[in-house]
Amino acid sequence: MIVCKSPREVEKLRVSGRMVRELLEDLKLRVQPGVTTWDLETYVQKRVKELGVKPAFKGYRGYPCCLCASVNDEIVHGIPSKRALKEGDIVSLDLGVVVDSYYGDSAVTVPVGDISDELKRLLRITEESLRMGIERVRMGNRLGDVSAAIQRYVENAGFSVVREFVGHGIGRELHEEPPVPNFGEPGRGPALKEGMVLAIEPMVNEKGSGARVLKDHWTAVTEDGGRSAHFEHMVAVTRNGPDVLSQL
Ligand code: MF3
Ligand code: CO
Numbered sequence: 001m002i003v004c005k006s007p008r009e010v011e012k013l014r015v016s017g018r019m020v021r022e023l024l025e026d027l028k029l030r031v032q033p034g035v036t037t038w039d040l041e042t043y044v045q046k047r048v049k050e051l052g053v054k055p056a057f058k059g060y061r062g063y064p065c066c067l068c069a070s071v072n073d074e075i076v077h078g079i080p081s082k083r084a085l086k087e088g089d090i091v092s093l094d095l096g097v098v099v100d101s102y103y104g105d106s107a108v109t110v111p112v113g114d115i116s117d118e119l120k121r122l123l124r125i126t127e128e129s130l131r132m133g134i135e136r137v138r139m140g141n142r143l144g145d146v147s148a149a150i151q152r153y154v155e156n157a158g159f160s161v162v163r164e165f166v167g168h169g170i171g172r173e174l175h176e177e178p179p180v181p182n183f184g185e186p187g188r189g190p191a192l193k194e195g196m197v198l199a200i201e202p203m204v205n206e207k208g209s210g211a212r213v214l215k216d217h218w219t220a221v222t223e224d225g226g227r228s229a230h231f232e233h234m235v236a237v238t239r240n241g242p243d244v245l246s247q248l
Helices: 007-030 037-051 117-135 143-156
Strands: 067-071 074-076 090-099 102-111 167-169 176-180 197-200 203-205 211-213 220-222 228-230 233-238 241-244
Touching (some): 007 090, 007 102, 074 090, 074 203, 090 117, 090 228, 102 233, 117 197, 117 203, 117 241
Antiparallel strands (some): 067 090, 090 102, 167 176, 197 233, 203 228, 233 241
16 A cells, blocks of 8 residues: 655655765765775764654664665665775665655766766766656656666666666655666556655666675675666656655
8 A cells, every 4th residue: 555645754765864964974984995885874863863863774674783884786775794895886876765664766877086988977876767757746646757767768878777676665664665666667557646755766777776685684786887877866757747855
């Protein structure tokens, strides 16, 4: 069942979404060569304690950390470690918090120092594909319109969308109905109704779309070793079009 939120609930989700985004902005400033993803995790642990909020991912199906930090060919669910980031890497930072029973969830991919033009393009196209999806979050549209817009934009740029992981509804739970794939057909899927809140999160691979999960049971990597980027926003369906809740 897809839960439609009241205006009051949408405002609660905006509080959670903005908090995640502020933390991601703080993390972005910390990303540089020599920093480890564990340093970033430590920073998040300290901040959520200070803010008095609950990290959404820690303990979720046994996930061990607050932050997902996925480097280069890692797609999503990278577990923070003592491995240092180096110049030319990209790192996807995915974070969730719970404020007053409402979940916030957002992700960005960040360059480490100077990166190649091809990686810059991967980041730009992925973020822009999210914008293309968001633009179609309108009453009367179908979810397939959102999915298809993302897929079309990514594939026209010569990249591919991951199939194994998808976005989701969000509210009093991290993952609610409906699943939000980054591939699909226009005019298909559930109709978008006022008060639906979607976490849209394109995962875009440089080369093939294939993914596999490492022996740590979490880290998803590309099958062909190509690099991968990930951006995520929470978007509410309103009479006035898309309302991006995880935006500062
Ligand atoms: N943004 C991801 C998601 O919505 C992050 C989940 S990490 C997990 O699925 F640890 F919570 F699974
Ligand atoms: Co998500």
